[in-house]
Amino acid sequence: MRRLKVFKSLVKDSLDTITHGSRRYHIWMAVLTFVMLVGMYCYAIQLDQGLSVTGMTDRVSWGLYISNFTFLVGVAAAAVMLVMPTYVLKDIDFKQAVLIGEGLAVSALIMCLAFVVADMGGPSVLWHMLPGIGVFNFPNSMLTWDVLVLNGYLFLNITIPFYILFRHYQGKESKSSVYVPGAILSVFWAVAIHLVTAFLYQGLQARPFWNNALLGPRFLASAFAAGPALIILVLAIIRNCTEFKIQDKTIKKIAMVVTVAAQINLIMLVSELFKEFYAPTHHSESAYYLFFGLHGKDALLPWIWTAIPLNVLATVLLTFHKLRNNFKVLFFCCFILFIAIWIEKGFGLIVPGFIPGPYGKIAEYLPTKIEVGVTLGIWALGAFVFTILAKTAIGIELGKLRYKKK
Amino acid sequence: MSSNGKKWFSLNLGAKPKTSGGSCSCGKNSGGCGGNGSHSHESKEPQLTEEEFAAAAINASIGEERTKDGFDQVFDVKMDRRSAFKKLTASLLIGAGAVSTSCSVISGEDSKEKAQIDWEEQFKGNYKLMNDEEKKATVDRLVRSYQLRTGKNISMSSKNAEEDVLFGYAFNISKCQGYMDCVNACVEENNQDRNSQMQYIRIHEMKDGKGFNFDEADDNYYHEVPAEGHFYMGTQCFHCDNPPCVEVCPVQATWREDDGLVVVDYDWCVGCRYCMAACPYDGRRFNWSKPEVPEAEVNKNQHYLGNRMRKKGVMEKCTFCVQRSRAGKNPACVEACPTGARIFGNLLDPESTIRWVLENKKVFRLKEDLGTEPKFWYFMD
């Protein structure tokens, strides 16, 4: 009963915090709301007319939505890079960052689910997928695995921070015996969500571009580069805009993680390129299409040739301690790394899988405005959710939000 | 729909218990709704009477809905109250619509029945897991629904696979001249969307002397055939014996039937298109928008797993014309081919032509290294 009361007051207090803020904060939220509304409008058009309003066709049947989904699974998984040292290895440095990281994971997962739903042809019969009510093709279909691990991860990432914040809200310390097992579990779970998502593609013998053993590990490496890179950027913004103290030490440690992951990612990229181009087979055509275009069709060239130099530049800059410890350079690197991996793991991975088609037909894909609108709307939704979560969490951590302390 | 041993959850809201004899609750008897044992709804009464009756009934109750198609015919009950929200909450509102209609005193019997059908169709289970009675029930509902909406009768079968039958297909590359009669026959037989020009079959035009070079083949030609120096090769769903598309479906909306046909339950498919990514043979087609078939061109001889009307956002594919093949006929493409390049039959029947071809010709299949075991062979004279 008492808990319920505390919870009620927490909800009230957090509503209070998220509706009050600086002018900049209000503008930010208003912009996000506007973008979300635009996204919803686009989605309404898509529901009404079907997926034909997107750029997808029978030849390229997954596009922007699934690309973003794939990338965001990586971002969500990256929260674990912060969870592990803090909870498990008891490295105090990360303590403040970790709540932010988990908030990021939650919003990334919400975006993932939104992208999957946006991609469905029949959202009104999605209940067919609910275990127990519908028919769940487990364990045969990797998609069902993905549904399970994503929702499980979402659950973990909501409950752990909630428990901690709930205790802090009442002015109590959180008991490590309660959250550490959960944290350890989520470490393994994060690896699982990313591997399972990779297996989704990797297991298709029909698509040689995806059907290679390196896909899973590369997913992990790129995720552990892009995710923490985003966390660094977010922390930098939070540090600037709020009184929430994040030590330089913390950011430097996360930067270390980004660097190592980016280096591994680059090595794997080289290995992949070597395999595709040293002794090209029939199966290398997708890679050819991606990097050089095939038969004059080259829609992806500008994308991938933006991504690769950015990726290399960021990795090289980050490798030098001097440069990495300069925060201006660091933030720049994180930004371009994030963009590069978004292209590479999104567009650059999903679309070439379908090109050339099973019989060599090259049909190109370009997202339509409506697709872009829905995508932006979902990103805005993610940012919106994150802002709310972060604001509440920061309020509690700073001691501004306290039970019965008005 | 209240039988025991159901393998899925289903809501039952105000559903009147149906008698299992196939008669339906519409209370009419003039050929209107008489579902009988063979699922045929072709009336045995004089044609004229029935049409007159139907026309009157339709005009009275659902007037403008007869122009609707595909998804709309099945799911889109007209109701002003909710049209504003329709876009965002289609599913929930179909339910709400059903409730409000069946509770409303003013609305006619027909629209009540329509709402009832919509409700039951929206929340029915997966066809693959249905028993024969349930299969018959959903087929009856679809037939009745089509009749209520268009005034036309269709016959829809739910015939299961027969024992000792395994369908297979062979394609004679030397004979095919690229006329594409098979493609057209297929579109007409299977009620494919005319707007997007969906076609299950693709004919690849290849250059002589280059071997089977699909990369340089043209599967979308518009010139006179046979073109000099070219040969032709058709592809479609190969009904793999080890189909990767079936494995990946998250809801088992697609499966391999006992006679080897790989089919889709259009009402159970959630439209994720995972199967499409998994198919190595370009065998699947997706309804990116609402499929439209002019009423006059609708093939009314249908099968639940075959050529019945689809809706937007679901997967479909070649079914070896299940409505024909299970009735002992050849698929439409085989029948239409003027050159005799297409051969279809029962692989388990030693007397069948297809067996003769497999035993006497040098046959091969595409991408055998993938282990999909297609039941579609190519050969040359």
Ligand code: SF4
């Ligand atoms: S050809 Fe494609 S769609 Fe047809 S059964 Fe094989 S994998 Fe499935």
Ligand code: SF4
């Ligand atoms: S599109 Fe339909 S049939 Fe294909 S995998 Fe998804 S739910 Fe199954």
